[in-house]
Amino acid sequence: MPDSVDRLGPAAFVRIPAEAVVGAVVLPALPRRPRVAVAAGCGVLLAALTVLNALDMGFRQYLGRTFDVVLDWSLLGDAESYLEDSLGSATALAVVAGAVALVLLLFVLLALSVVRLTELLARHPGTARRSTLTAAVAWVACASLGLAPAAVPLASHRTVTALRGQVHRVSDTLRDEAEFRKVARVDAFGNTPGDRLVPELRGKDVIFTFVESYGRSAIEDPVMAPGVDRMLDARTKALARAGFHARSGWLTSATYGGSSWLGHSTTMSGLWISNQQRYRTVMASDRLSLTEAFRRTGAFETVGVMPGVQKGWPEQKWYGLDKVYDAFRLGYRGPKFSWSTMPDQYALQQYQERVHGKRPAAGKGRMSLLILTSSHQPWAPVPRMVDWDRLGDGSAFKAMEAAGDKAADVIADTARSRAAYGRSVQYSVTALTEWLQRYGTKDTVLVFLGDHQPIARVSGNHASRDVPVSLVAKDPKLLDRIAGWHWTDGLRPAHDAPVWKMSAFRDRFLTAYGSTPGPKRN
Structure with a gap:
C-alpha cells in the first residue's frame, strides 16, 4: 500500500512482496503453537503499518507531510472537531465510529488471514516449497532487471521500508526536540530593552x-x-x-x-515551528x-x-x-x-x-x-x-x-x-x-x-x-523603510517577488522599524 493518494492505483498492488516470500519460508517451519502466535503477530504488524500508511496518505493530502507517530495523535481530536463543526455532530460521530470499526476489523482480519495462509502452507509443504522458490526467483529477477511497469517496481519490500521509515521518524522526532530547544534559546532580540x-x-x-x-x-x-x-x-x-x-x-x-497555529507562531517567533512539539516548546x-x-x-x-x-x-x-x-x-x-x-x-x-x-x-x-x-x-x-x-x-x-x-x-x-x-x-x-x-x-x-x-x-x-x-500604510516613510525588501507594489506579489522563510519575518520587520539587538542570550 502506498503512502500518498497520487500513487494509489492497481499497479501498486500487483507486486511480489519480499516479506511474504520470507514469511512463506520461515513460518511453516515453526512448531504449530509458535507458528500461530508469530503469524498472528505478523498480521497485527501488517494492520498497524496499513493504518499508518492510511494516516500518511491523509496527512500528505491535508497537511503536506507524513504522520508523526510520536506527536500527531492529538491532531486526530482536532480532525474530529473539524468534522463536527463542518458536517454536524451526527455525521462526525458516524464517521468516527466507522473509522474505529474499520481499524478494529482490519487488525482482526489481517491476523486471521496470515494465520490461515501459514496453516495452508504447513499442510502442503511440497507445493509450498516449489511456489515459494518460484516467487523468490521471480523477485530476484524483477529486482535485477528493474522491472517497473507503470513506474511501480514489481519486486517490492514495502513493508520493511515502511517499518524502517517509522523507526527513523521516531528517532528524528526525539532528536529534533533536543536540538530545537537549543536553537530556541538563541534570540537576537530577546534581551533588547523596550525603548529599543x-x-x-x-x-x-x-x-x-x-x-x-x-x-x-x-x-x-x-x-x-x-x-x-x-x-x-x-x-x-x-x-x-x-x-x-x-x-x-x-x-x-x-x-x-x-495546523494554522504553526504558521502564526513561526511568523511571530522567528523560529521554524513545523510540528506540535516545537510549538509546545x-x-x-x-x-x-x-x-x-x-x-x-x-x-x-x-x-x-x-x-x-x-x-x-x-x-x-x-x-x-x-x-x-x-x-x-x-x-x-x-x-x-x-x-x-x-x-x-x-x-x-x-x-x-x-x-x-x-x-x-x-x-x-x-x-x-x-x-x-x-x-x-x-x-x-x-x-x-x-x-x-x-x-x-x-x-x-x-x-x-x-x-x-x-x-x-x-x-x-x-x-x-x-x-x-x-x-x-x-x-x-x-x-x-x-x-x-x-x-x-x-x-x-x-x-x-x-x-x-x-x-x-x-x-x-x-x-x-x-x-x-x-x-499597507498611508505614511510613505513606513514603506520606504522596507524598500530594501524589493517587494512588489500593490496587493498582488509578482511571481518572482522575493521569497523568505516565514521564520525570517520577525527579525526583518523588527530591524526595518528601528529595533536593535540586545546583549546576546543563549
Missing part, C-alpha cells in the same frame, strides 16, 4: 492579520487566480484612492493545508514574539481578535496580548458558516467597535493581532459582503447561510472546492481591505498574510508552501 524595540512605529496603529489558507495557489493557479487577481488589483486601486499604498512578497510557511519559553515586542515597549496596547478560538487559549501570555476577544466575546448572534464561527466582515466590524474605534491610553499606540477564518475549509457556505451599517448582531447572515452551499456537498468535490476556495479568499481579503479603506487612518499600518496553502485537493499534490504577505 520598534521605535519607528511609536504612536502608530499596527495590525497583524492572518488570512486563513491564503496561499500562493490563490494568486497563481489557473482555476482560482483570475477572480482572486482581479479582486487584488481592484482593492489595490481602491486603497490607493483612499491614500493607502501596499507592497507585497512571499513567505514560505512552516505548515501546509492546516516555544509556548512554554520566554522567546520574544513579535507581538510581545510591542507590549514590552510600554508604548502600545496589545489586543487579539480570534473568532476561531472556542476554548481556553493559554497562548495569550506568550503572544503578549493584554486582551483577547474570542468567538464568545464578539456578540455574534448569527449562524456559523461551517467551521468558521462568524463571517470575517462581522469580526472586523466588532474589532472596530470594541477596539479600533476607541482611543488607546494617552500617548500610546496600539498593536492588534487578528485571525480571520472565513476562508477555512471546507469553504461552504461562503459569506458575501453586506452593507457595513447593516451588520448588527450578525442575524442578517441567517438567510445567506441557509441559501449557501452545504459543506457535505463541497467537501469531497475537487472542482467545487477549488471554486469555493477562490471565492472565500476574495471575500476575506475584500472584507479586510474594505475595513481598512473605511476605518483606517494616517497612523494605520496593516500587515496581512496567509498562514498556509490550502489542502492538496485544492492546491495540487506538488504545490509550494508559499503564502502572500502585504504591508
Whole structure:
C-alpha cells in the first residue's frame, strides 16, 4: 500500500512482496503453537503499518507531510472537531465510529488471514516449497532487471521500508526536540530593552492579520487566480484612492493545508515551528514574539481578535496580548458558516467597535493581532459582503447561510472546492481591505498574510508552501523603510517577488522599524 493518494492505483498492488516470500519460508517451519502466535503477530504488524500508511496518505493530502507517530495523535481530536463543526455532530460521530470499526476489523482480519495462509502452507509443504522458490526467483529477477511497469517496481519490500521509515521518524522526532530547544534559546532580540524595540512605529496603529489558507495557489493557479487577481488589483486601486499604498512578497510557511497555529507562531517567533512539539516548546519559553515586542515597549496596547478560538487559549501570555476577544466575546448572534464561527466582515466590524474605534491610553499606540477564518475549509457556505451599517448582531447572515452551499456537498468535490476556495479568499481579503479603506487612518499600518496553502485537493499534490504577505500604510516613510525588501507594489506579489522563510519575518520587520539587538542570550 502506498503512502500518498497520487500513487494509489492497481499497479501498486500487483507486486511480489519480499516479506511474504520470507514469511512463506520461515513460518511453516515453526512448531504449530509458535507458528500461530508469530503469524498472528505478523498480521497485527501488517494492520498497524496499513493504518499508518492510511494516516500518511491523509496527512500528505491535508497537511503536506507524513504522520508523526510520536506527536500527531492529538491532531486526530482536532480532525474530529473539524468534522463536527463542518458536517454536524451526527455525521462526525458516524464517521468516527466507522473509522474505529474499520481499524478494529482490519487488525482482526489481517491476523486471521496470515494465520490461515501459514496453516495452508504447513499442510502442503511440497507445493509450498516449489511456489515459494518460484516467487523468490521471480523477485530476484524483477529486482535485477528493474522491472517497473507503470513506474511501480514489481519486486517490492514495502513493508520493511515502511517499518524502517517509522523507526527513523521516531528517532528524528526525539532528536529534533533536543536540538530545537537549543536553537530556541538563541534570540537576537530577546534581551533588547523596550525603548529599543520598534521605535519607528511609536504612536502608530499596527495590525497583524492572518488570512486563513491564503496561499500562493490563490494568486497563481489557473482555476482560482483570475477572480482572486482581479479582486487584488481592484482593492489595490481602491486603497490607493483612499491614500493607502501596499507592497507585497512571499513567505514560505512552516505548515501546509492546516495546523494554522504553526504558521502564526513561526511568523511571530522567528523560529521554524513545523510540528506540535516545537510549538509546545516555544509556548512554554520566554522567546520574544513579535507581538510581545510591542507590549514590552510600554508604548502600545496589545489586543487579539480570534473568532476561531472556542476554548481556553493559554497562548495569550506568550503572544503578549493584554486582551483577547474570542468567538464568545464578539456578540455574534448569527449562524456559523461551517467551521468558521462568524463571517470575517462581522469580526472586523466588532474589532472596530470594541477596539479600533476607541482611543488607546494617552500617548500610546496600539498593536492588534487578528485571525480571520472565513476562508477555512471546507469553504461552504461562503459569506458575501453586506452593507457595513447593516451588520448588527450578525442575524442578517441567517438567510445567506441557509441559501449557501452545504459543506457535505463541497467537501469531497475537487472542482467545487477549488471554486469555493477562490471565492472565500476574495471575500476575506475584500472584507479586510474594505475595513481598512473605511476605518483606517494616517497612523494605520496593516500587515496581512496567509498562514498556509490550502489542502492538496485544492492546491495540487506538488504545490509550494508559499503564502502572500502585504504591508499597507498611508505614511510613505513606513514603506520606504522596507524598500530594501524589493517587494512588489500593490496587493498582488509578482511571481518572482522575493521569497523568505516565514521564520525570517520577525527579525526583518523588527530591524526595518528601528529595533536593535540586545546583549546576546543563549
